[in-house]
Amino acid sequence: MYHSKKIMLLGSGELGKEVMIEAQRLGIETIAVDRYADAPAMQVAHRSYVIDMLNPKEIRQIVEAEKPDLIVPEIEAIATSELVKLEEEGYHVIPTARATKLTMDREGIRRLAAETLQLPTARYQFADTYEEFQQAVQAMGFPCVVKPIMSSSGKGQSICRSEADLENCWHVAQEGGRTKNGKVIVEEFIRFESEITLLTVRAVNGTLFCPPIGHIQQDGDYIESWQPHNMTEEQITKAKEIAKTITDALGGYGVFGVELFLAKDQVYFSEVSPRPHDTGLVTLVTQNLSEFALHVRAILGFPIPEITLNTPGASRPFKAQEELDDYRIEGVEQALATPNTQIRIFGKPVTKVGRRIAVTLSSSTTVEEARKQAKQALDQLVLRKS
Secondary structure (H helix, E strand, O other): OOOOOEEEEEOOOHHHHHHHHHHHHOOOEEEEEEOOOOOHHHHOOOEEEEOOOOOHHHHHHHHHHHOOOEEEEOOOOOOHHHHHHHHHOOOOEOOOHHHHHHHHOHHHHHHHHHHHOOOOOOOEEEEOOHHHHHHHHHHHOOOEEEEEOOOOOOOOOEEEOOHHHHHHHHHHHHHHOOOOOOOEEEEEOOOOOEEEEEEEEEEOOEEEEOOOEEEEEEOOEEEEEEEOOOOOHHHHHHHHHHHHHHHHHHOOOEEEEEEEEEOOOOEEEEEEEOOOOHHHHHHHHHEOOOHHHHHHHHHOOOOOOOOOEOOOEEEEEEEOOOOEOOEEEEOHHHHOOOOOEEEEEOOOOOEOOOOEEEEEEEEOOOHHHHHHHHHHHHOOOEEEEO
């Protein structure tokens, strides 16, 4: 009988599905865990479990039953304090339990980046109450960015442009956060030229970087990404310095999605995810090793000789515009008629407004052409009630 290592994925969305596929290519036993049944990664895993991801007892119960070699968080909404305890007992959390806990909390990661590591960031203040929030907005000035301390995929984010927006921005942050009536961060509005994800890989043979991925966000969630993003040598050097500093501080092995703002005279740190990044889906068609293949190799302790860009490419997520329990996606045949284009349909059991349910991926000789093709394919897709 073949004996392999066992990976337990906490969070089983579309990114986790690609991680599972890559792990299985290397003969790894895979277990998918999430708060709902039939999540994308569950469809390809050897076994799966549905639990309350924020309940420490349920997390512990499943870990102690399965005894995985690696616990791999794929989302922020996990009982991270329990992961810290499990790590202390000898379980291996990717990249580390501390990194998972810190990056779930915008306050923790921002204070680490700006105050401990002295990285350039937007000015910011935290607020526990509506009164403190009003004071923080006054200190930052209009416009400013408001985010809940704990959220994912841009939930709860808004731009406060005037005093008339105060109540609504506070309400959006409270509703969109992982905890209701929670703390918020109010950030200075950076006048940036573009924003990028610098996928940073910590592996047994050192730190490597993928070519920069440019992206456009709407309501805090990405609507388009492309690779490579055009940057000056000076910007690339600075971006790599920031990414290496923050990932060295977090430690462990794996892919980190480091988000940065590019302004005329500065590169600013924005956020970091200790796992593959949604904007990095584009690497499925651009690189010799996708971000998912890189993540699996790194966390297993395998060396990564080099990361090369085979071709420019672009991605466009297909988002649901309505809530459906029974749905289908039409126009796939027409979308696949677009040159050098692939589609990933995630197979999520239900749709919600704004939820990603598929992505178009295109490659070409130029980023501009790849972006056009990805958009052309996206425009063919239609969500229908079954």
